[in-house]
Amino acid sequence: MSFRRASTGATGTWFVGLMSGTSLDAVDAVLIDWAEHRHEVVAHHSEPIPDHLRAALARLCQPGGIEGDPIDQVGIADREMGELLADAVAALLTTAGIPAGRIAAIGSHGQTIRHRPPDGATTHPFTLQIGDPNCIAARTGITTVADFRRRDIALGGQGAPLVPPFHAAAFRHQDIDRAIVNVGGIANVTLLPARGEVSGFDVGPGNCLLDAWVKRHLDRPYDGAGAWAQAHSPDASLLRALLQHPFFGRLPPKSTGREEFNPGWLDARLRAFPALEPGVVQATLLALTSTVLTQALAKYPTVSEVYLCGGGARNSALLADLAARLTPRTVATTAALGIDPQWVEAAAFAWLARETLQGRPGNLPAVTGASRAAVLGAIYPG
Ligand SMILES: Nc1ncnc2c1ncn2[C@@H]1O[C@H](COP(=O)(O)OP(=O)(O)O)[C@@H](O)[C@H]1O
Ligand SMILES: [Mg+2]
DSSP states (O other): OOEESSOOOOOSEEEEEEEEOTTOSEEEEEEEEEOSSOEEEEEEEEEEOOHHHHHHHHHHHSTTOOOSOHHHHHHHHHHHHHHHHHHHHHHHHHHHTOOGGGEEEEEEEEEEEEEEOOOSSOSSOEEEEESOHHHHHHHHOSOEEEOOSHHHHHTTSOOOOOOHHHHHHHHOOSSSOEEEEEESSEEEEEEEOSSSOOEEEEEEESSHHHHHHHHHHHOOSSOTTTHHHHTSOOOHHHHHHHTTOHHHHSOSSOOOOTTTSSHHHHHHHHTTOTTOOHHHHHHHHHHHHHHHHHHHHHTOTTOOEEEEESGGGGOHHHHHHHHHHHTTSEEEEGGGGTSOGGGHHHHHHHHHHHHHHTTOOOOOHHHHOOSSOOOOSEEEOO
8 A cells, every 4th residue: 555645646436534633723634545556645635723613622622611501512613613624625625626526435533522531430431523524414415424433432442542553554564663653732653563463542742732831921823843842951850740640651552632631730730840931841841742752662662663643743843852762763754654744644534434434443452442343433424
């Protein structure tokens, strides 16, 4: 299997993937051409989330964050997000110059507003993604597959991460042990041994705390290439305090979200460090992300190539820090394997939609902890 970014003339079946992760930055949309022996991202589009919707989603994501009627607010955001996802598909198809009638299906992740996976204490684990698939199917006329995570949760799994089997399909090498590191709001790793079982798990915060801190102090959505963090040195005591979070000590299968890693959690840790400069905190948060990733990969010494994807792959300070910590392993982005890091996760949901429509399971029990593999999602006919 190979993925190529530049279109060489579509010959197979076209699928759309839609992803909007914990960062609440944008809806990423990709169009993939699945031909018999070649699969390529032929078009992509990033649909910004309007400020008022981002603010509403952020309130829904924050436990206890809603004032007023929660059901109305979830219902309205579900509908608005559904319309935005349909907008993203329309813009993608305009960019690609392809009519909707030629698309086999859309795979839509939706926006997670709460993720409460099994953790030994939760009595009723659940995960909730919104962005009404009925809207997407009705507006585009394209069969839409959505709600991928809840079957896995129903089978005792974490419902996450779901990207590892796609990483295996797209990036596995027959002789070299590889790892794929997805740095979105939350970071997750996939281990792709040349021989043996694929594994993967959430590692902890990727960009979510870095983004929140830069927003608060510099009023910017993110620290670009990581220049603010790079201009300071991390504080070792604060880093040790942050690493005390029990999530880091848990064994996989495990997954997490903004419920555990949010500005309130950071502020509570910072109370013991009132004199730290904001730039030092930013540098420490970057060190936190690279430390937890390095610790996760240390358990897999045969992995010699590490590829980053997600928005964090564009943070060159993070990339440089990781490369230094992981020496002598090779550290690059998935661009080196044929898919721009920004589109990998959306591509995974196009792939999952295809698996579902072909009746194949989409989860890996070794990753999520589900009692068995299952066909994921619900199908909304176009
Ligand atoms: N041009 C950029 N330079 C550096 N970092 C970026 C850039 N664009 C996005 N990011 C970072 O990537 C994040 C979004 O990454 P993404 O993979 O979409 O995460 P998620 O899946 O959580 O939405 C942003 O919040 C920001 O931290
Ligand atoms: Mg995103």
